[in-house]
Amino acid sequence: MTRAIWRGQTIAEGDEPQVVDGTPCAAPRAAGASAWDGAGLVAVVPAVDEEGSVAGVVAGLLRGGVERVIVVDNGSSDRTAELAREAGAQVVVAPRRGYGSACRAALAVLPAGTRAVVFCDADGADDLRSLDAIVRPVLRDEADLVIGSRVLGRAERGALTAPQRAGNLVAAALLRLLFGARVTDLGPFRAISVEALCRLDMRDPAFGWTAEMQTKALRLGLRVVEVPVDAHARRTGVSKISGRPSAVLRAGWAILTTIVRHRFTAPTHAGDRGAARATVPPTEPSKEAACHRV
Ligand SMILES: Nc1nc2c(ncn2[C@@H]2O[C@H](COP(=O)(O)OP(=O)(O)OP(=O)(O)O)[C@@H](O)[C@H]2O)c(=O)[nH]1
Ligand SMILES: [Mg+2]
Numbered sequence: 001m002t003r004a005i006w007r008g009q010t011i012a013e014g015d016e017p018q019v020v021d022g023t024p025c026a027a028p029r030a031a032g033a034s035a036w037d038g039a040g041l042v043a044v045v046p047a048v049d050e051e052g053s054v055a056g057v058v059a060g061l062l063r064g065g066v067e068r069v070i071v072v073d074n075g076s077s078d079r080t081a082e083l084a085r086e087a088g089a090q091v092v093v094a095p096r097r098g099y100g101s102a103c104r105a106a107l108a109v110l111p112a113g114t115r116a117v118v119f120c121d122a123d124g125a126d127d128l129r130s131l132d133a134i135v136r137p138v139l140r141d142e143a144d145l146v147i148g149s150r151v152l153g154r155a156e157r158g159a160l161t162a163p164q165r166a167g168n169l170v171a172a173a174l175l176r177l178l179f180g181a182r183v184t185d186l187g188p189f190r191a192i193s194v195e196a197l198c199r200l201d202m203r204d205p206a207f208g209w210t211a212e213m214q215t216k217a218l219r220l221g222l223r224v225v226e227v228p229v230d231a232h233a234r235r236t237g238v239s240k241i242s243g244r245p246s247a248v249l250r251a252g253w254a255i256l257t258t259i260v261r262h263r264f265t266a267p268t269h270a271g272d273r274g275a276a277r278a279t280v281p282p283t284e285p286s287k288e289a290a291c292h293r294v
Contacts, residue, residue, distance in 0.1 A: 052236025
């Protein structure tokens with residue numbers, strides 16, 4: 001059984017996220033930190049046992065101009081939630097484990113007036129100097145989905161493991177074959193408009209989340225662009241995906257099957273009932289945005 005929660009999105013009964021702390025961000029926003037107005041920009045940060053890095057990520061996002069940061073925790077055994085809250089984040093507990101479940105839990109508590117969502121990992125691997133390049137095309141309505149490509153940017157040693165690079169190559173080849181899209185990465189650092197999110201009706205509870213988002217967006221003909229981003233290797237904490245062979249295999253399988261499945265199934269339009277646009281204008285992103293349509 002499902003119930004409507006937000007602009008046409010649905011969530012399974014018993015899957016409701018628990019808002020631990022609904023207070024808005026406390027940290028001051030740096031004046032002139034970004035070239036855009038961050039009003040309505042929400043960051044979603046999935047985190048499990050990231051106490052060494054989460055506060056820095058939250059503070060960096062707020063400094064960069066994000067209006068609200070939602071950290072979604074899944075049963076951390078360390079001080080992740082506490083430190084995220086202290087840094088100014090709203091902390092949400094997702095009842096089910098999984099990267100996708102965490103992201104969905106955050107979407108369920110998006111505040112009214114949200115225009116765009118930027119997803120960012122909690123381990124400090126995403127270089128927040130690229131925040132502006134990621135969110136600007138969406139906030140200016142020049143793109144619906146912007147993917148930060150670590151392949152086009154500088155990935156420091158250890159930031160992308162050999163299986164990650166190989167997986168990206170295979171996924172990119174598949175996306176080119178099935179959609180004609182010039183995708184280079186399925187990186188987690190990405191921004192998307194709320195209208196596009198509604199239309200995608202995201203479902204994947206785990207590692208297929210990023211591939212689902214890209215594939216459905218391409219299938220629906222949304223404006224998907226990549227921008228180069230720099231990436232760091234995690235410096236603290238333990239890897240939940242790339243450092244664990246079983247997780248790598250599961251993630252790889254989930255990504256490939258997700259791409260193929262969504263290519264051959266009709267896109268869902270659950271979000272079209274709400275504020276989503278019926279059609280997306282075929283405008284190209286401006287050159288100024290330093291991004292290319294995939
Ligand atoms: N809430 C939540 N967060 C998760 C879950 N799995 C992973 N994460 C977070 O998702 C982000 C990506 O996970 P990582 O462990 O960094 O995966 P990775 O980037 O492939 O691996 P590294 O090379 O170690 O960085 C991190 O912020 C994790 O804390 C989960 O089940 N729930
Ligand atoms: Mg990581």
